[in-house]
Amino acid sequence: MILFAEQILNGLQLGITLFLMSAGLTLVFGIMKVINLAHGSFYMIGAYVGATVTAASGSFLAGILAALGAAGISGMVVELIVLRELYQRDHLDQVLATFGLIFFFNELTRIIWGKQPLFMDVPTWLQGNIEIMAGLVYPVYRLFVIGVGCLTALLLWFLFSRTRLGMQIRAGASNRRMVSALGVNIKLLYTLVFGLGTLLAGLAGVMAGPIFAVESGMGESILILTFVVIVIGGIGSVKGAVIGALLVGLVDTLGRAFLPQLFRLFLSSSVADGVGASLASMSIYILMAAVLILRPKGLFPSHD
């Protein structure tokens, strides 16, 4: 039971990270109709800049701010230089150009920071564990990540449902022609949305810094999980991103924790561990296939 609660928290934490990644990306897909493989690069940029600034200044908060700034600004620059040219192109060109961006950013971090991964310490004020309930001891930092994620989700909700910019963005996600007909400066809106998306990716990156190693190419594995989230949730839907992210986070984490044990009930332990582990790593893709069969456009398709 305790173990289960702990794994639920772990799943939540992965889900939150995935939400930060997919919220921005799903908007970019939905509004600009552009497929961006380089989204993971901004996660990586956030992690590297965050780790470096935290180490230099001694302040994790400064690191977070620097990561947000770096990811947001580099995102907007990339939008201005490359992405903008791609909006009118077909998806194939978008895939290839953003694939080129991945090469570039991965190598750039190797040039700047070298080949060795960086390790980021958990700041002193977030170190240690606390006992959430009898017997369940959980790292403070991971709770902090969950908290920051929830706070961000709330802020995003506020932005989307209560502000003018948010209304324009939502309108853009469901009906692009409508927005330009309403006289919104589309180019500026696009740059801002893209920057917002990469900023969130940067946040996800810096938060992941103390948990995973910060290394070149770290963005790609999370990117593919993000794609799965978006396919499940439905392109262009922030609500879908929330549900999809939590679903993927929980299924992946719980699968890894419990599937091998489950198989031990009726297989020899070494075989069970093997089968369980491979099935666990495939579980979210199986989930995705199931969603596809039932609802090819995802759980919350945005109309188009």
Added chain:
Amino acid sequence: MADYILQVRNLCKSFGAVQASANLSFSVERRNIHALIGPNGAGKTTIVNQLSGELEQDSGSILFNSVDISSYPVYRRVAAGLGRSFQITSVFDNLSVAENMALAILAGDGHNYRFWNHACNAASVKRELAAALSRVDLIDKADRSAGALSHGEKRQLEVGMALVGKPELLMLDEPMAGLGAGGTVELMKLIRQLKGQMTILLVEHDMDVVFALADRISVIVYGACIASGSPEEIRGNPEVQQAYLGEN
């Protein structure tokens, strides 16, 4: 008892709050040219789309040769004998004119899982291609990319493609749209030639064309059929004049 090729019964279709088909019923007699007229947005294209199977009706039924086809997918309806052209021209821009026509010919000629011989060497294509292209006056543009044709030529190609399947019922959605006077005359000539060989459901705004060609006319307003009859009856129908012709 008239011989109806198509019977539409109580068709309903809404897009959100818009009722595009509102308990719509009408019947089309075999070998007639049956025109659907009605103001913009009345729901004519929506009817054609439901007949062709591209849109699913909310309720109601469609009988084609007395068989209920309303749950058939598009390709089965085509196989059953329904052909159509589009209001917004829809040809294969990435293929040549001849290839466009060849595709239309091959579509009705058994399966196409043939991987080796050149498509244009298929017997049916060899036999029909030249005639099909000349029927719509495109024989000397055969090797041109369809994407590079003028609007009128694309229309011709489109109608030509709808014809090769020898459909029993051909649905033409505003075939004259965007054609100059010359093109309209040509196309009217073609449609007249087809009369007697097949049934034609014609959606058209040009009243001169409609009254010149149609055997029967159904008037669609707000998704419902408010009157059906011969051109004379429709011309004399006060309700129609008020609802539709009166507006012009």
Added chain:
Amino acid sequence: MIESPSSSKKKLILVTAGALFLAALPVAATWSGDVYLISLFTRVIIYALAAVSLDLLIGYGGLISLGHAAFVGIGGYVTGILYVHGFEGEPLLGLFGGTDNALVVWPLAVLVAAGFALVIGSLSLRTSGMHFIMITLAFAQMLYYFAVGLEKYGGDDGLPLYSRNSLPGLDLGDDLQFYYVCLFCLALFLILTSRLVSSRFGLVLRGAAGNMRRILTLGIPGRRYQLVCFMIGGAGAGLAGALLANQTEYVSPTLLHWTVSGELMVMVLLGGLGSLFGPVLGAAVYLLLEEILAMYTEHWMAYLGPILILVVLFAKHGLFGVLTGRED
């Protein structure tokens, strides 16, 4: 594809020149002593085969698959697994023994890859556009993790083969002979696919890529044709995977990694989308560029990335298009 007479003549010249070059290369390399060129170009030929099969999907079927490496990997693993079972004499699934006979292994690699393509394709083809790209990517990644989890066959570390497959009458262990076998496979696949794209099947396929709605209203179930195309593409990639496993005498999950899918796509676009022969050129240029940049700088990817973006933005029909003067 609509080609002007002058561009199809240029194409003929270019293809002939390319064929002669590839046929003569090993002779020249042996003569000048640069034998490493033989294995480098064997790699080029194998990747070209995979890229051509991807071009069939993207350039003709309109199916932008970002998971093509999965089928390369499947071909590789079929080869590797059969080899190991043959070597250790332990029957596979307790049913049949493994083998290293190329006449059995390669067709099996092709069939298994096509079978996987059938499953993945029929799921993925329920969607289109951006969804299709992401879903093919995700399925390929799923197989990647599956391969990583195959502890019995080396898991993460991969599976070494102790020799190449055997082919009666030939010695595949000899680099020269292996080169020509690969070249033969590529030529065969190119002939088959170039017949295919202008056949009835190909016409329907190209029509479906251009205007699926119209294909359906012509009464043709276009998705099924796309599925068959997906399977043929997968089969070609499976053969490439079997050849690759033979060349390197090694199979590992990296064969299925999504960056390989991306690289194959780059080769297709670099060479010229929808031209079949273009991707051969694309594979050669990409792999040589990689080789050459790597000689000068450790950070070659930092240059390759921007080059790629420039190609995408400015060279629409790829190198093959530039060379044959294709325009439309």
